[in-house]
Amino acid sequence: MHSGFAAKSEFGLPIQTNSNEDQMTAGDAAGERVFERVKVQLRARLGNDVYSSWFGRMKLAEASKGIVRLSVPTAFLRSWINNHYIRQIEELWQAEEPSTLKVEVIVRSATRNTAPVQSEAAVQRNRAAKPTAGVAAAPSIKPMLSVVGAPAPRPASGETEARGSSIGSPLDQRYTFESFVEGPSNRVAFAAAKAVAETAPNAVRFNPLYIHSSVGLGKTHLLQAIADEAIRNRPGSRVVYLTAEYFMWRFASAIRDNSALALKEHLRDIDLLIIDDMQFLQGKSIQNEFCHLLNMLLDSAKQVVVAADRPATELESLEPRVRSRLSGGVSLEMAAPDFSMRLSMLRHRLALAQAEDATITISEEILNHIAHAIPGSGREIEGAFNQVLFRRSFEPQLDVDRIDEMLAHIFRSGEPKRVRIEDIQRVVARHYNVSKTELLSNRRTRTIVKPRQVAMYLSKVLTPRSLPEIGRRFGGRDHTTVLHAVRKIEDLTGSDAKLAQEIEFLRRLINEAQ
Ligand SMILES: Nc1ncnc2c1ncn2[C@@H]1O[C@H](COP(=O)(O)OP(=O)(O)OP(=O)(O)O)[C@@H](O)[C@H]1O
The missing domain is CATH 3.40.50.300 (P-loop containing nucleotide triphosphate hydrolases)
Incomplete structure (x- = not known):
């Protein structure tokens, strides 16, 4: 069998150079300060592991006239960052420096062999x-x-x-x-x-x-x-x-x-x-x-x-x-755990906590209450338990009402859950019985155009994504196509009660899918 592990030029080889990198001017100092702040925020959002894997060797090459250029040592890193993180970086940069128009990632060659490489x-x-x-x-x-x-x-x-x-x-x-x-x-x-x-x-x-x-x-x-x-x-x-x-x-x-x-x-x-x-x-x-x-x-x-x-x-x-x-x-x-599974997870976590600190007590009534209150995943159960454990160290008399207040704060009124465009596409495709590939394709038959427009509309109203980004996520369409879809569905829901209900139903499904 062909081994298939031969090095491809896509990896590691520079396709663009940045000879200006080492000639930073005084004006760039401000860019460096923004870069430092953006890096701190990226690390906080993504965690150390992810951050060091993808951004550990990223440098600021240039920041002027609204264009920011960041350099990385390999074409692979550039394409990975472009595919996964460029929007986030751009948003963080714009938040720090509102005049920023665009952030680009380039491959540096000048420093490729001399830059310290993390062992x-x-x-x-x-x-x-x-x-x-x-x-x-x-x-x-x-x-x-x-x-x-x-x-x-x-x-x-x-x-x-x-x-x-x-x-x-x-x-x-x-x-x-x-x-x-x-x-x-x-x-x-x-x-x-x-x-x-x-x-x-x-x-x-x-x-x-x-x-x-x-x-x-x-x-x-x-x-x-x-x-x-x-x-x-x-x-x-x-x-x-x-x-x-x-x-x-x-x-x-x-x-x-x-x-x-x-x-x-x-x-x-x-x-x-x-x-x-x-x-x-x-x-x-x-x-x-x-x-x-x-x-x-x-x-x-x-x-x-x-x-x-x-x-x-x-x-x-x-x-x-x-x-x-x-x-x-x-x-x-695997689906979401039912009540008794959630309760078992909580009991298990309590037993582990008690193995470390025998003085910890959380009543069965409170565990039951949390299991009822958090109908979500194992991760949410873990989060709720950790919160309660943490709070009880300085509020030993935690009662059910106080816990409700705390959990409501964390899970309902806290950060709104981020809806993902993929989830919207999946739910909408399933609902209209079309495949996701069809949804993203160029096909213009009515049975596909409507679900596509609905999905674009929901992506605009349920996520903070921009029209161009939504266009990109829908098979590389132009932002005007997305705008057209959004306006069209908005207009139709005003006059078509059945469509309005359908959209409401889809919204609920999407929220439940989170
Ligand atoms: N059935 C379960 N029993 C015990 N703990 C669970 C169970 N399901 C989830 N958890 C706990 O919930 C937390 C999240 O689980 P895990 O990371 O395995 O989820 P995941 O499906 O891999 O999530 P992701 O899709 O985000 O990668 C972990 O602490 C895990 O131990």
Whole structure:
């Protein structure tokens, strides 16, 4: 089989240069100050891990006449930042400096070979910074990659020994099957996950096992529990857990450092590959690499487990052959926990907190109350519990009314939940029985035009996105097309009560999908 790991020129090679970079003028000092503030905010929003992976080597090249140019060392980084973060950076910059018209990312060549490059060890140290096993810890940063050479059990510290490479970071020790609360909404996924973790190497039954759910419903927890269990159950085999984002980053770095072949050798030697957050796998070449790896592992009966926030068929950013290979095994959805699962999660968290501090007490009545009040995901339950735990340290007499007030503040009147354009597209496409691909296509039949216009309208009213950005997210359309759609639906809802009701219904569905 073709290995597919050859370095592509897309990675690491500069396609644009910035010779002005080292000639900063006094006027640029103001730009540097804004840049510093923007970086602080980016880091706060995205967390240290993500920030250092993508922005650690970003520099200000130029800021003048409303145009800001930021430079990064590789074309891959530039395209990743452009695809994922450019709007955020632009918004932050405009908030600091309202005269800003545009932020661009360019590739610098002048400093490519001389700029200090963060060593793998340093990256690993940063990445390893994770919360400890206490429930009061802030929601964890996902460990992005763990390569474990079994049979060695994980040391108590949670550090894992990487075999033959500098790859390696700890799994979150809290994420085990024992701490995972099973119930009607995740029972099948849980059973499949256990079966995969317990199965002997090469005796695969569900391959690939594909688990999907919306945010915070336990995918990472379950995937890491599989890794944890498999390490114990599969003596001598290699278990790898990694996020798609890290896969990309690792590949791009390996290609830059001319070590792609070694990485390829390292990855092909895996017995169980577990990939999280598949929806973030971007870029044609990276997807090719991934597809080769996937084919190779599946063809040699090595188990692959993948999780994402939607079914494989809806991962539009993936190449069709990756999607099709991912859909070729068993696909299972996890839904939101019911009341009794939420209560179990809270009891479990309390037990963990008490193991650290025996003086902690939270009454069963309060736990019941929180489980009723927070109908959301495991992550929201975790957030609510942490809040209550924190508050009771200086308000020991917390009663149900006070808790209501506090939770209402956090979950209802607090930051409005951010509606995502993808969710709008998914809900609208489903409602009108069209595919998301059709929604984004150029087809102009009535059955597609109406849902497309409704989705554009809802994107404008439910998200803070600009018309051009909405246009881009709808198959690269011009902002005037979006404006036309918004006006048209606005007009129609004034006279068409049925459409107005339909829009209201869709709004509710979209809000529930958050
Ligand atoms: N069934 C469950 N049992 C115990 N804890 C859970 C369960 N579901 C979610 N949690 C907890 O909720 C938090 C969020 O879960 P996790 O990160 O696994 O969700 P996710 O589905 O991977 O989310 P995202 O889509 O944002 O990556 C974690 O602390 C996890 O332990």
